[in-house]
Amino acid sequence: MGLKFTVLSSGSTGNATLVANGEVTLMIDAGFSCRRIDELLAEREVSGQELSGILVTHEHSDHIKGLGAVARKYNLPIYANEKTWSSMEKAIGQIPEENRCLFGTGEAKDFGSLRVESFAISHDAAEPVGYCFYDGKEKLSVCTDLGYASDKVKAAIADSDVLVLEANHDIEMLRMGRYPWNIKRRILGDMGHLSNEATGELLSELLNGRIKRTYLAHLSREHNMPDLARMAVRGAMEDRGCFFKDSEFKLRDTFFDRPTPWDTVADL
Template sequence: MKLCSLRSGSTGNAVLVSTETTHILIDCGISGKAAESGLCELGCCGDRLDAILITHEHSDHIGGVGVLSRRYNLPIYANQKTWDAMEGALGKIKPEHKRIFAACDPFFIGDIAVHPFPIPHDAADPVGYSFVSDGKKVSVATDIGILEESLFRAVKGSGAILLEANHDPNLLDIGSYPLPLKQRIRGEKGHLSNEDAGHAVKFLAKMGTSQFLLGHLSHENNYPLLAQQTVVNILKEAGLEPDKDLSLSVAPRDSVSCILTV
């Protein structure tokens, strides 16, 4: 199974999870054009996709969903509350493309078992996803306010994970965002900081995950080297050797990431 980000950041997100026969796009908060070029670059042009899964209705996750669904005849999977919150923003969607999954019940798309799990974020009913195929597991976990044990339980056993490292708290403090927005980002339904990501990587590495892709970096309050170095410092303090014990990279904002294979 392969996990790769097409684009990642507070300005737009799309993630591809693939096996030999099944190709799933998680969110599409980028233009149809950017999604198509990213997919083709990864050898999975839009007509090879099987479905689009939605984590939550914020525009950085759904901006290109309607276009892609119409262009490639793709079903869209989301829970009921997310459908209620996003449907008006997608444009016309064929009734048969509207797929609703119940709470956190797993379901299959091709040879991939999809396991949604709840995340603390200020959206209608936001979820992260784990994907299991042929005994391998990968997970996507971004837009998370605080680290809870339920998150670790949900992603446990993943060989690879895309994990949020949204902001540096100091850059957020001194930056130009209005106070209510700063409070929202820092809040329990906001976004994970680089430090939060570092602690999560540390725990997950000790639980056996070996490949990490940091993503959903803030355009204003973070930059890739800072995110990576903050996580590396926390790992080293815990006696872990990045590059030896695990692989760690940052998903770029405007281009495809490296491909994580499990």
């Protein structure tokens, strides 16, 4: 079957993604109420009983709001590094000891034939991570909530077939927006979020003939728009001499209120 995935919903109000390979189905983050997560799963014809576990990127509420409730309802293991566990324990409530699973930053775990590797990212959380998923020669990387892409991040997501990558904000929209300056400074800083231009710059370094699609994720509802994000990311890539045809590489949207269609990592 190979790897397939759907971004159930992505944005400042909540985040959750499914990755499956026919043997296991993992959810990355659970940033909505349990009821809303059940609704999103149903839209992609998945039930909570089909989930194999939940991977956590970091402890901010838009990534763990429904984590404890979903895990208890479906008796699911939760995978996170030690600092993230310590930071989110009060927020997610009681979890049975057998479902409290450590997944150290930089480690790899095998879930049947699906291998998952975590890697460190730069964000104002205890120990935030992204994840790479491997099934045979297929590679999918999920990387949001980072102020900048370090060399280690670039190395981790290099040679991905498909990326789910943050394009959080338009810099000028953010600067002119209603947020207080301390929050704007946080978002713009190295521990904040990637701008459209920063995402385009990163992609221009990664585009090597293997990567097929990038889903632009975690868009701010206040300071970005899907059309603007795609245009700005593409423009930033072209400014750096990185031109491409849509048949060779595609930029795709994610949504704050609905899932993306199921997509396969391998070309069909």
